Amino acid sequence: MKALYFENKIIKVAVLNVTSKFNKYAALGRFSPTRYSEIPEPQIPNQRWLKVKNKSCGLCGTDIHFIFMQMDPKCSPAAAPGISRKYLGHELVAEVTEAGSEAGDIKVGDRVSLRIDWPSCFQMEIDPPCRQCRLGNYMLCENLGKKTMPIVDTGGGFSPYMVMHRTQPYKIPDTLSDAEAILLEPTACAVHGVFKQKPSPGDKVLVIGCGTIGLLTVAVARAIQQDAKIYALARYPFQAEMAMKLGADGVLVEDKDIYRHLAKLTGANYWQGYFGNKILLGGFDVVYDSIGNDKTINDALRWTRAGGNIVILGINFKPGKIDYTPIWYQEVNIIGMNCHANESEKDTSFDVAARLISEKKIKLEGIITHRFPMDRYKDAIKTFFSKRESKAIKVVLDHEVD
């Protein structure tokens, strides 16, 4: 079978870094570390594993970071143990085709998505698990890289088949359509971000960025708090339109007067110093930054009221420069989050997301804007990159159905 994967070989990565300077799409070329190549169909390594047949899989910003190697070797994740071959695609909908005798409650024919997509105590069967895994924080596993997995070539959402340890899949409720199920994983990310700092009644909330995660953050925040003013900052008008549909009270498209606009919106005092230095006194109670780069974090710190909270949902592998003075000067809190976990003793982020979708508290129509057959993955990536023209939100790749 053919699979899309990233080969973590330093020479290939180095070549890509150079060729990318001349060719925007060098990552899609022959010498790139990203391969769409023939690999053996994966087999379950023991009875605690399952094999699934993928139907569709969403293309995520993190897949793009891997494909285009938008990752600085100085960023903290690069210091942790790496993975020699990373199968891409995790926003998947699949059907179970084989279940080991100890694979648990999930049966052949069940529809599943991928919940745990990071080597953790769960797949490595480390007993007792580390304290993070014990709390359900599998993304924060402290035993990462300690033990080799029983299988390396698992396949991923961008291959026709993949194998999963019994702890990895999430059984999709029948109330969810396949299209909704593709969005379950990104919705779980938005749930985890919003639950890190839930908006309170009367709060003024800002979501920075209106890609899939930003939009879903608007939707989740709205679903759990009707009595907050939720605003979003978008780059393109089609994103603004979707944010309004998902429950935003207003959307701004960034311009040079954005600080003044936001001051007016929140009733904050706007101040300007030398060299274009600006800050709001007062401002938003909660800011969700779905981009998480230098510019957005610097802005978020200056748009948040004293004692307010910023949740960083954006995944960015580039260490940057920020002015951290607002953190002490205005006692602003910065909260990190990494994908999904448990939200309470009985609920995972996926449980909460599935419930919000099933109960129609968030409506996902229109988020999937493009679908391509798997072998046109390059067109899918180009569509993702040309949002201004393509108006892409979520781009999905479909496996052929027989």
Ligand SMILES: [Zn+2]
């Ligand atoms: Zn994702």
Ligand SMILES: [Zn+2]
């Ligand atoms: Zn662990």
